[in-house]
Amino acid sequence: MPLTDTPVLVFLHEGLGSAALWRDFPDRVAAAAGLPAFVYSRRGYGGSDPVPLPRPMDYLEREARDVLPLVLEAAGIRSAVLVGHSDGATIALVHAAQDRGGVVRAVAALAPHTFVEDMCVAAIAKVRDTYAEHLRPRLARHHGANVDCAFHGWNDTWLDPRFKAMEYRPLLANITVPVTVIQGADDEYATRAQVDAVADGVSGPVRAILLPDCGHSPQRDQPEAVTNAILDLIRPLSG
Structure with a gap:
């Protein structure tokens, strides 16, 4: 992808996601917007290289601070609209808060986590109980040899008591670009407090949307x- 000042939609997947698990959503948004889209699987997901386990407790911040800038640079993207879901939304917000080069133009955060809620941990624990029998075969279609890496890198980390200290609300004030935060009213992994944290914490223009009849995957x-x-x-x- 050549260097361009045209904004590129950069899609950041969820904690059990991959490029393929976005399905056709990036294509549909890109076509409607008339903008290019960039979709990739982070390390440990999809067809990307695996990562060593266990993941560090600050793996989301490392992805935002250390990895995403290199991905954007390698792709020749110098003007980005970050569209993140769940873990990807957290990465998008943390990256925007630390962006010093002005690459990020806006953020669409779908079901982000800026701190750890007890109900989220409880939901993730329930997923662990069904992984081997029900979820693993479905995820293997999208993650291949990375399936156990993807699952345990997410599930084991979130269930580690040390991860409870994950706290990104103080960073939100550093975000001055426009932000839209979207959450389903029936989100099984988060309460309205996540939306309120972003709406109240971001310094730039922010729009908060709570969608009825919608769970953790608004897209x-x-x-x-x-x-x-x-x-x-x-x-x-885009004018």
Whole structure:
């Protein structure tokens, strides 16, 4: 991808996601926006290289601070709209808070986690109980040889008592670019407090959307509403 000042939609997947698990959502948003899209699987996911386990407790911050800048540079992206889901939304927000080069133009954060909630830990523990019998065969279709790395790198880390100290709310004040935060009203991994934290913490323009009849994956449960919200976010950037 050549260097360009045209904003590129950069999609950052969830904790059990990959490039493929976005399905056709990036293509649909890119076509509606008339902008290029960049989708990739982080290390340990999809067809990317594996990572050593266990993951460090600050793995989300490391992805935001150390890895994502290198990915954007390697892809020739110098103007980005970050579209992140769950873990990917957290990475997007943390990266935007630390972006000193002005690469990030806006952030769409779908179901982000800026701190750890007890109900999220409880939901993740339930997933662990069904992994071997039910979830692993489904995930293997998207992660291949990385399936156990992807699952345990996410599940074991979130269930480690030390991960409870994960806290990114203080960083939000450093974000001055436009942010849209979207969460499902029926999100099984988060409460309204996550949306409020972003809405109250970001220094730049922010729009908070709570979608009815929607769980932890707004882009799957309410794709049209999420697409329209992203289009509203980027319209001032693309003219």
